[in-house]
Amino acid sequence: MDAPHETGGAPLAGALHRTGVTIREAGPDDAVAGVSPRWVALPENTGEVAALMRVSAEHDLAVTPVGGGTRLHWGPPPERCDLLIDTCCLNQVLEHASGDLVVRVQAGLTMDSLAETLAAEGQELSLDVPLDGATVGGVLATAVAGPRRFRHGTARDLLIGVTVVLADGTTAKSGGKVVKNVAGYDLGKLFTGSYGTLGVITEAAFRLHPIPDDRRWIIAELPAPGTPGTGAVRGDGRPDAPERPGSPPGLDVLAAELAASQAEPSAIEVDWPDARGGPVVAVLVEGTAADARARAVRDLMAGHGTARITAGPPGWWGTLPGEDVLLEVRVPPSRAGGALRAIMARGLPAHVRGSLATAALQVTLPPDVGGSAFAEFVSRVRDDLGRLGGGLTVLTAPQELADRVDRWGPVGALPLLRRVKERFDPGRRMSPGRSVGGI
């Protein structure tokens, strides 16, 4: 893949160095999903990123932006990668307007550092991030979210402004630093989930929330499927198996009751590590009178298992169920129970975790599951989920597994996605091949 670009290394390196940006030779740790770049650049501001992109455009260099690198192995490898733009030094808080509940930052700032800055003023970005060390830009580019997506939405719902640098070096911004703003197109949303394929996100502005004065978790362990006298998970394992009339309500009903609860939970999560056992459901209530509201939630859950109130989250809260093989499942909220049953009934050692209320679930399988078993699992579960009105995406998997499947499944808007890519990056130099349908 690199063959056409191997000539002229010295002049190229010279051109990169002339930008004034710190450049180093890439090492083995810099690989993007197995593809090694030749150089790594460490820009400190948007102008430096633009200078790098202009040189890249002149010399036809393929570029991949990277933040904390926590998900660099996610997604397919880029078709080519000459230059890694490491945003680690784009790490400044540009403006924290606490009175306006708005923050503007450089995209390489880690979410942890951001949280620290905001906490000093009693505020937070209500976006949970499942991986330590993730940066603002990385979170936007991969569109990951955590438990409180149920109450606050995902990154796209909290992002109010963005600055990006395109493949040709053009710097563009949209939105701004006020929450209410409908002037122009929302490029921030477009770049959310773009996996570096449209350009480099260099700055972002978010709306903030006050840190709630109190938090309580309500945790219930539900019985294993087939346990007599309980109805936590039942049916014959088929996702569309009806719940028997007269039996205790199951996961779907519990999820619906919790979501509709006037205790207004911020998050409703499920963790189901093993089909031989039952799922654990954990609910977060935050804010004023958290105790009283937690008791109301506990009473709701009492019919489903033993529920207890804790002042801290369960250990698995807000983390991914696995690292090597990770699938994301989306169905309409009322079908979350059906989706869980479909996954756990497939006979593979699957572990599911995620938002029960929004039915956005992550599934992990052992990395040694085997290519054909993996392919069959993805295909069968996708069929089941299709019947439930949902779908499945392979977030990450070892190459030999991922090669056996279509990572994204059918996406109706793919022709439009392709056209957007073609307009923003006609030379296919921005993380080519890293996102949906190989765009």
Add this chain to the structure above:
Amino acid sequence: MGTKTPDGLVRRLLESLDHRAVITDPVRLRTYECDGLTHHRATPGVVVLPETAEQIAAVVRVCNEYGVPFVARGAGTGLSGGALPRTDGVLIVTSRMRRILSVDVADRRAVVEPGVTNLAITEAVRDLGYYYAPDPSSQQVCTIGGNVAENSGGAHCLKYGFTVNHVLALEIVTPDGDIVELSNTDPGYDLLGAFVGSEGTLGIATKITVRLTRAPETVTTLLAAFDGIEQGGQAVSAIIGGGIVPAAIEMMDALAIEAAEAAVACAYPEGAGAVLIVELDGPVPEVTHQFDEVTRICRENGAFELRVAADPAERAAIWKGRKSAFAAVGRISPAYIVQDGVVPRTALPEVLASIDRLSREYGIRVANVFHAGDGNLHPLVLFDDAEAGAGERAELVSGKILDLCVEHGGSITGEHGVGVDKSRYMPKMFSDNDLDTMQLVRCAFDPRGLSNPGKVFPTPRLCGEVPGVRKGVHPLVESGQAEQF
């Protein structure tokens, strides 16, 4: 028929539409000549009243065939001229597409056609304990399709967000005439998010899946009267600074109160230089606590009267003055301009003082009504259109208010949209690079520029060839591993 549309266009439209769904009579065409921004008018070449997405797709394909522009219109309540027709084009009116296709409480969503009114969704689910959260002032008549185009807000978006936060999926007709689904669960670029608020320039929404929000356990509305907007503004800062996110915080100044009083006899406290409406909703214990805090803060900041709505009727009475404010200024002024701008909330006192200075300098009265919680100003610039030069002075003041918004890091529009009204102000907020980059999206969706042209952008970008340098055939294509990207 409209003289500016090509021969044969109407005949082709009639192949997909009933003759009653194609309007060519000049008198009837004129009833569509403007939306809520009435000083921009253009008689559409043809009006069509489709009933299905397939019909809209057919109309759009015919427009493509003839290279004729098209504009979509819902109820025509928009305040920025976003639905201003083209004399040489087709106006696609969605008013016949007003079915609620499904309501699914278990999934907390409803699927509706674009001509359904905003309020009709809430009415359809109210008895189930749910509602549709975005509540633009025109919600009784405005359509959800128009809301999607404009990313409409409303008083309660402070806590609940805008249309874009409540639309889960769309079926759209693209500017080429294809029917495509966009969903918030799709991987890849958030095209759904980019489409909402694109003011009809990326296509037409034909089916909208909206989020239904659980009706809160309790709602408390209070009205606080202050001597002036300064104290009211301080109270707002203290409330938000205290970690409270009310469902809504609205403020009106003395002139706006006077107008509302004249129009609807809202009986706000006498002598008030400003009133603040604060609505709290949520779980009972939370609202009880927040209510105590808010009343304390209002008193500490000089509120001389506090009224609390004891029931829905009293709540409606408190809101009546606020909701009627735009139309009400017609009682105290022969003509007026409704402005819509945003400033960071903490800049409100300074910006309001500057507006006051402008008002005195130009001899133009400005009534202030605003969503104080999110810094969204709706200054009503009053003038007498019979007086020579007054209209121009009012325009000038109105424009200078937008300058103030931009200078303070705000926006030229918080919810009314850019449309034709504000496209000339876009360069004040965005650079050429910003606007050109936005138009890359436009070119991806609508390379021929047929979908609502002349809106949003001050100068259209010619899409033509894809910009940038192509370097031969991609190696994957050459080796047969992939088709053309």
